[in-house]
Amino acid sequence: VSTLALDRKPEVDEEEEKGPSATGSAGGGNGKKEISSYWGIVPAKFTKEDGTEWPWTCFRPWEAYKANTSIDLTKHHDPATFLDKTAYWTVKALRFPTDIFFQRRYGCRAMMLETVAAVPGMVAGMLLHCKSLRRFEHSGGWIKALLEEAENERMHLMTFMEVSQPRWYERALVFAVQGVFFNAYLLAYLISPKLAHRVVGYLEEEAIHSYTEFLKELDKGTIENVPAPAIALDYWRMEPGSTLRDVVMVVRADEAHHRDVNHFASDLHYQGRELKETPAPLGYH
Amino acid sequence: VSTLALDRKPEVDEEEEKGPSATGSAGGGNGKKEISSYWGIVPAKFTKEDGTEWPWTCFRPWEAYKANTSIDLTKHHDPATFLDKTAYWTVKALRFPTDIFFQRRYGCRAMMLETVAAVPGMVAGMLLHCKSLRRFEHSGGWIKALLEEAENERMHLMTFMEVSQPRWYERALVFAVQGVFFNAYLLAYLISPKLAHRVVGYLEEEAIHSYTEFLKELDKGTIENVPAPAIALDYWRMEPGSTLRDVVMVVRADEAHHRDVNHFASDLHYQGRELKETPAPLGYH
Ligand SMILES: [Fe+2]
Ligand SMILES: [Fe+2]
Ligand SMILES: [Fe+2]
Ligand SMILES: [Fe+2]
Numbered sequence: 001v002s003t004l005a006l007d008r009k010p011e012v013d014e015e016e017e018k019g020p021s022a023t024g025s026a027g028g029g030n031g032k033k034e035i036s037s038y039w040g041i042v043p044a045k046f047t048k049e050d051g052t053e054w055p056w057t058c059f060r061p062w063e064a065y066k067a068n069t070s071i072d073l074t075k076h077h078d079p080a081t082f083l084d085k086t087a088y089w090t091v092k093a094l095r096f097p098t099d100i101f102f103q104r105r106y107g108c109r110a111m112m113l114e115t116v117a118a119v120p121g122m123v124a125g126m127l128l129h130c131k132s133l134r135r136f137e138h139s140g141g142w143i144k145a146l147l148e149e150a151e152n153e154r155m156h157l158m159t160f161m162e163v164s165q166p167r168w169y170e171r172a173l174v175f176a177v178q179g180v181f182f183n184a185y186l187l188a189y190l191i192s193p194k195l196a197h198r199v200v201g202y203l204e205e206e207a208i209h210s211y212t213e214f215l216k217e218l219d220k221g222t223i224e225n226v227p228a229p230a231i232a233l234d235y236w237r238m239e240p241g242s243t244l245r246d247v248v249m250v251v252r253a254d255e256a257h258h259r260d261v262n263h264f265a266s267d268l269h270y271q272g273r274e275l276k277e278t279p280a281p282l283g284y285h
Numbered sequence: 286v287s288t289l290a291l292d293r294k295p296e297v298d299e300e301e302e303k304g305p306s307a308t309g310s311a312g313g314g315n316g317k318k319e320i321s322s323y324w325g326i327v328p329a330k331f332t333k334e335d336g337t338e339w340p341w342t343c344f345r346p347w348e349a350y351k352a353n354t355s356i357d358l359t360k361h362h363d364p365a366t367f368l369d370k371t372a373y374w375t376v377k378a379l380r381f382p383t384d385i386f387f388q389r390r391y392g393c394r395a396m397m398l399e400t401v402a403a404v405p406g407m408v409a410g411m412l413l414h415c416k417s418l419r420r421f422e423h424s425g426g427w428i429k430a431l432l433e434e435a436e437n438e439r440m441h442l443m444t445f446m447e448v449s450q451p452r453w454y455e456r457a458l459v460f461a462v463q464g465v466f467f468n469a470y471l472l473a474y475l476i477s478p479k480l481a482h483r484v485v486g487y488l489e490e491e492a493i494h495s496y497t498e499f500l501k502e503l504d505k506g507t508i509e510n511v512p513a514p515a516i517a518l519d520y521w522r523m524e525p526g527s528t529l530r531d532v533v534m535v536v537r538a539d540e541a542h543h544r545d546v547n548h549f550a551s552d553l554h555y556q557g558r559e560l561k562e563t564p565a566p567l568g569y570h
Contacts, residue, residue, distance in 0.1 A: 037552065039360070039545040043564035044426075057426030057564045062347065075324070115418040126411050132439060133400040134463050136446050136456070141329075141342030143439075147432060154417060154428075161421050171421070178419050260324035267322065279328035279342045 048234075058158060059151070059235060065285060066237050067250035068257075073208050075256075077201055077263045081270075087198035095206055106214035107223060107244075108170070110251070111160035114153055115174045116181055117207065120200045120262075121150030123185050124193070128275070141280035142265075149258055152285060155235055156251050162229035163244060194269035197262045204259035211252035218245045257285045333519075343443060344436070344520060350570060351522050352535035353542075358493050360541075362486055362548045366555075372483035380491055391499035392508060392529075393455070395536070396445035399438055400459045401466055402492065405485045405547075406435030408470050409478070413560070426565035427550075434543055437570060440520055441536050447514035448529060479554035482547045489544035496537035503530045542570045 046054035046061050054061055079088040102109040125146035132139045166174070189196040217223040228242040236250045261281055268278055331339035331346050339346055364373040387394040410431035417424045451459070474481040502508040513527040521535045546566055553563055 037549055039549040039552070040357075041545055041549045041566045041569065044567040044569070057567070058423055058429065060567065072325075111421075115421075118414065118418050122411055122414050126407055129403065129407050129435060129439065130463060130467065133403050133442060134460055136396075136400075136442070136451055136459075138343055138443060144343065144436070150414060151429070154414065157418060157421070158423060166421055174421075175419055178415060182415065260326055264322055264324040264326045267324070281326045282329040282342070282345065284326065284329070 056231065056234060059155065064235050064237050065283075067253040067285065069249050069253045071253050071256045071260075073212070073252070073256055075259065076205060077198070077266075083192070083195050084198055087195055088202055090199060091202040091206055094203075104213075104217060104222070106210065106217055107160065107164040108166075109210060110214065110248075111157065111164045111166065112170060112174060113207070113210070114157035114160060116177060117203070118150050118153035118157060119178065119182050120185050120189075120196070120203075121146045121148070121153060123182065124189055124196065125150060127186075127189055132276075138276060139280075140276035140278060141282050142275045145261065145280035145282050145284070148282070148285075149261065152254055152258075155231075156254065159229055159232045159235070159247060159251070162231065163226065163247075193275075194266050197266035197269065201259050201263035201266060204255045204262060207255040208252055208259065211248050211255065214248050215245065215252075218248065254285055260284070341516065341519060344440065349520050349522050350568075352538040352570065354534050354538045356538050356541045356545075358497070358537070358541055360544065361490060362483070362551075368477070368480050369483055372480055373487055375484060376487040376491060379488075389498075389502060389507070391495065391502055392445065392449040393451075394495060395499065395533075396442065396449045396451065397455060397459060398492065398495070399442035399445060401462060402488070403435050403438035403442060404463065404467050405470050405474075405481070405488075406431045406433070406438065406543075408467065409474055409481065410435060412471070412474055417561075423561060424565075425561035425563060426567050427560045430546065430565035430567050430569070433567070433570075434546065437539055437543075440516075441539065444514055444517045444520070444532060444536070447516065448511065478560075479551050482551035482554065486544050486548035486551060489540045489547060492540040493537055493544065496533050496540065499533050500530065500537075503533065539570050545569070 043057075044060075048054055048061065077084070079085045098109070098113070102112070125143050128139050128143045128146065131137075132143060185196060185199075188199065214223070218225050223244075225243045225245050228238055228244060228247045232238060232247045232250075233240065233242060236247075238246055238250070261284060264281075265275055268275055328342075329345075333339055333346065362369070364370045383394070383398070387397070410428050413424050413428045413431065416422075417428060470481060470484075473484065499508070503510050508529075510528045510530050513523055513529060513532045517523060517532045517535075518525065518527060521532075523531055523535070546569060549566075550560055553560055
C-alpha cells in the first residue's frame with residue numbers, strides 16, 4: 001500500500017538508534033531516523049553560522065531576527081466609537097477571569113495565552129487567502145503578514161513550553177478555549193474585520209502589560225531567571241548566556257509590533273479601505 | 286477616531302495622482318499613495334537584483350526560485366486500499382464535469398482550478414497550526430510546508446489571472462465551488478488526513494495531465510503563446526523573453542512537487558506516524 005520505505009528498525013529500538021543527527025531536542029522529529037521514499041522527499045537541511053546542523057524545523061535560519069526592543073510600549077488607541085469600545089471592554093472583561101486564574105504565575109500565563117494569541121493571525125490570513133482566490137485579486141501582502149504573526153506567536157509558545165509545563169487541566173482548558181475562541185474570532189472577522197483587528201490590538205496592549213509584570217517578578221526574584229531556551233537563542237539571534245528575562249523582553253517587543261499592525265489594520269478599515277490597497281508590513285517585528 | 290493620516294488627496298483624484306513608485310500593475314496596492322500612521326507602519330521595501338524597486342507584495346525576492354522541471358512527471362500512487370480507491374475515484378469523478386465545462390480552454394481551466402488548488406494547503410496548515418497550539422508540540426515544519434504549498438498555488442492563480450480574465454458566471458462558480466470544497470476538505474482532513482492528502486496527491490496527478498494538454502495546444506498553436514506575465518518572470522526567476530509555454534512548464538513542475546509531498550504525507554499516515562515525526566520538505570518546489 002505505502003510507497004514508503006523505512007530505513008530503521010521497529011519503533012521499540014528507536015531510542016537506542018539515534019544517529020549522529022539526532023539532537024534529542026524538541027525540534028520536531030529530529031530525533032527520528034530518516035525515511036526514504038518513492039516520492040523523493042528528503043527533509044530540508046540547513047546549517048547554522050557555526051557550521052553545525054540547523055536543529056529547527058519550525059523556522060529557517062533566515063527567518064530568525066533581532067527583536068527591536070526600542071519600540072514604544074506605551075502606544076494606545078483611545079476607544080472612541082461604539083465598535084472600539086466594544087473591542088476595548090471585551091478585552092478588559094477577558095482579563096478579569098484570566099487574572100484570577102493565573103494570579104502571579106506569569107510563566108504559566110505566558111505559555112497558556114500564547115496558545116490563544118496564535119489564533120487570530122491564522123484565521124485572518126486564511127480568510128484573506130480565500131478572499132484573494134475567490135475574487136481573483138492580490139492581497140497586498142496581508143495574507144503573508146498575518147500568517148507571519150501567527151507563526152511568531154506559535155514560536156512564543158514553543159519558547160515558553162521549554163520553561164513551563166502544562167498540567168492536564170491546563171491542557172483541557174486550552175482545548176476548550178481554542179474551540180470557542182477560534183470560532184468566535186472567525187465569526188467576528190467575517191462580520192467586521194475592523195472590530196476583529198481592534199480586539200487583537202487591545203489584546204496585544206494587555207499582553208505588553210502582562211509581560212511587564214512578568215519582568216517585575218523576575219527582577220524581584222519571585223520567578224527564577226533561568227537560562228533562555230535553545231530555541232529562543234536561535235529564533236531571536238540572542239547572545240549566548242541570555243536569560244528568561246531577555247526572552248520576555250523580546251517577546252514583549254513582538255507583542256508591541258502586533259499591536260501596531262492590528263490597530264493599523266483596523267484604522268484602514270475605518271478609513272473605508274480594504275487591506276489589500278495598502279502594502280502590508282511584511283517582516284515587521 | 287482613526288489614528289491614521291492619509292498623505293493624499295481625496296479618493297477622486299487618485300488616478301491622476303500616481304507617484305513615481307506606481308506601477309499600475311496588479312501588484313496589490315502599489316498604485317496607491319502611501320499612508321503615514323501613528324503606529325509607525327511603513328510598507329516593507331525590497332529591491333530587485335537590477336536595483337529597481339521590488340514590485341510585488343505577495344512574495345519577497347528570496348522566495349522566488351528556479352523550478353526543477355526535471356522532476357519525474359509520471360510517478361503515480363497505485364490505489365490499493367479502500368481509502369486510496371475512494372480518493373482516486375473521487376478525483377476521477379470530479380474530472381468529468383470539469384472536462385465538459387472547460388473543453389479545450391486550458392488557460393481558463395488553469396485559472397479556475399488554481400482557485401481550488403490553493404485551498405487544501407491552507408486548510409491543512411491551519412488545522413496543524415491549531416493542533417500544535419492545543420497540544421503544546423512542534424509540527425516538524427509541516428505547518429510551514431503546507432502553507433507554502435497554498436501560497437505557491439495562489440501564485441499560480443495570480444499568474445494565470447494575467448493571461449485569462451474570468452467572466453461573471455465563472456466568478457459565481459468559483460464562489461460556490463470554494464464554499465463547498467473548503468468545507469468538504471476541512472471535514473475530510475478532520476476525519477482522515479490520510480484520505481485528504483491522498484485526494485490532493487491524485488488531484489495533482491490530474492493537474493500534471495491538464496498542463497501537459499495545455500502544452501500540446503500551445504505547440505499546435507490553438508492557444509497563443511503570449512509573453513510570460515511580469516509576475517511569473519520574477520516568481521520563477523525566468524529569463525526575459527519567456528513565454529506562456531515556459532510558465533506552464535514551471536507550474537507543471539510545481540504540481541509534481543505537490544503530488545510528491547501529499548502522497549508522502551498520506552504514506553506517513555499509512556505507516557501510523559504523525560506528520561510531525563518526520564521533518565517536512567520545506568522549500569520543496
Ligand atoms: Fe505572543
Ligand atoms: Fe501578540
Ligand atoms: Fe497549481
Ligand atoms: Fe498543485
